[in-house]
Amino acid sequence: MTTPDSHPFIPAETARNLAKKFGTPIYVYDEKTLRNNAAECLAFPSAFGLTVRFAIKACPTAAVLKLFDSLGLHFDASSIHEVRRAMHAGIAPEKISLSTQELPREFADEISAGIKFNACSLDQIERFGKEFPGARLGVRFNPGIGSGANGKTNVGGPDSSFGIWHEHAGAVRELLRRYGLTLERIHTHIGSGSDPAVWQRAAISSLAMVRVFPDVDTLDFGGGYKVARVAGEKTTDLQKCGAPIRDAIVALAQETGRKLKFEIEPGTYLVANAGAILTRVQDVVDTGVGGRNFIKLDTGMTEILRPSLYGAQHPIFIEPSLIRSNTPPRKVVDYVIVGHCCESGDLVSCAPGAPETLATRAFPQVEIGDLCVIGGAGAYCSAMSAKNYNSFPEAAEVMLTTDSAFRLIRRRQTLDQIIQNEIS
Numbered sequence: 001m002t003t004p005d006s007h008p009f010i011p012a013e014t015a016r017n018l019a020k021k022f023g024t025p026i027y028v029y030d031e032k033t034l035r036n037n038a039a040e041c042l043a044f045p046s047a048f049g050l051t052v053r054f055a056i057k058a059c060p061t062a063a064v065l066k067l068f069d070s071l072g073l074h075f076d077a078s079s080i081h082e083v084r085r086a087m088h089a090g091i092a093p094e095k096i097s098l099s100t101q102e103l104p105r106e107f108a109d110e111i112s113a114g115i116k117f118n119a120c121s122l123d124q125i126e127r128f129g130k131e132f133p134g135a136r137l138g139v140r141f142n143p144g145i146g147s148g149a150n151g152k153t154n155v156g157g158p159d160s161s162f163g164i165w166h167e168h169a170g171a172v173r174e175l176l177r178r179y180g181l182t183l184e185r186i187h188t189h190i191g192s193g194s195d196p197a198v199w200q201r202a203a204i205s206s207l208a209m210v211r212v213f214p215d216v217d218t219l220d221f222g223g224g225y226k227v228a229r230v231a232g233e234k235t236t237d238l239q240k241c242g243a244p245i246r247d248a249i250v251a252l253a254q255e256t257g258r259k260l261k262f263e264i265e266p267g268t269y270l271v272a273n274a275g276a277i278l279t280r281v282q283d284v285v286d287t288g289v290g291g292r293n294f295i296k297l298d299t300g301m302t303e304i305l306r307p308s309l310y311g312a313q314h315p316i317f318i319e320p321s322l323i324r325s326n327t328p329p330r331k332v333v334d335y336v337i338v339g340h341c342c343e344s345g346d347l348v349s350c351a352p353g354a355p356e357t358l359a360t361r362a363f364p365q366v367e368i369g370d371l372c373v374i375g376g377a378g379a380y381c382s383a384m385s386a387k388n389y390n391s392f393p394e395a396a397e398v399m400l401t402t403d404s405a406f407r408l409i410r411r412r413q414t415l416d417q418i419i420q421n422e423i424s
């Protein structure tokens, strides 16, 4: 894989300035890209009203939540902890919808405050019904269809535990009756693939569920709108993906008079390419003739776990730490790029979909101290890292604002914070 010249919102000079001011590694988010992505999602095709919910788990930092809140987005929480974190950031509870694999024992305060709840199992309906008889709720169904780039992001179909299996609709109806509950919202989230034909089939099967439950006024279609991080990957065309769903909703209205409101819950689409990791080459080693050349970064699975977890591909740019205009052109070398953890799985340049297979990226000869930008790191990076492994502190986060300023939005963790809950 050859390398493009420079990261779109962190060109060499910006990289040097950021590194000088904040050190490395840091996460950098670009406000302009976040705003553009939000505008694209808010233009998703819809017939009778659209709510866009940011999937908090993709990037839960308060400054990001607040920016999206100011742009009119609502929020999808994957745990009661995300609900509390968003409320702590000042998000109004009625803008938060909870769809969780683990319903906590205590959730009455948040429900009373006005959050929306999607039950994701029959037991969750039962527990919600016992605590809030007569209340309104949503139900997450597994429509029997999945879509994902790999098994780990495919969250629909018979091999997925997410949501209530679509054939259990009778049991859902029985629980609603027993507790006097009103099912107002049907939720499906089938994963992160980019095949519009799959979206269309999932939309049709979701609308079949809507027909079975007459009180449903909202269809929440979840997230999973994939974006290209590197060449060869495909970004979901939201207009193309949404058009058949909108048409199906219009057809349902013509036939039954039911005007369904529509919701989507993008995580990846909103933030993935709006974030990057600025890191430094802290060592360069080789394994002799016929061996490998390795770049060791001052980041790794502690900030970006996706390569180790999924074999995910991220664009990588090396920015010379000093302007080397006077030096002769350097020869291009194939490098394996690894992280800083004592763990052979801490491999950044893995083969696509193969976390343990070494792949190389070609760069003009790299020197210790060079800066490196890992792109496509806005989603599921800061949010999903091997935090504090090898006791590396959690990295700082910076926002590049639309007036070209750098704003620190999370400080680097200190040793005291790493050990603050230990009792010795």
Ligand SMILES: *Cc1c(COP(=O)(O)O)cnc(C)c1O
Binding pocket: 055, 057, 058, 076, 078, 099, 189, 191, 192, 222, 223, 224, 225, 265, 266, 267, 268, 269, 379
């Ligand atoms: C993770 C998740 C999303 C967001 O998925 P992306 O692939 O990041 O768009 C949306 N809704 C629910 C319920 C989720 O669990």
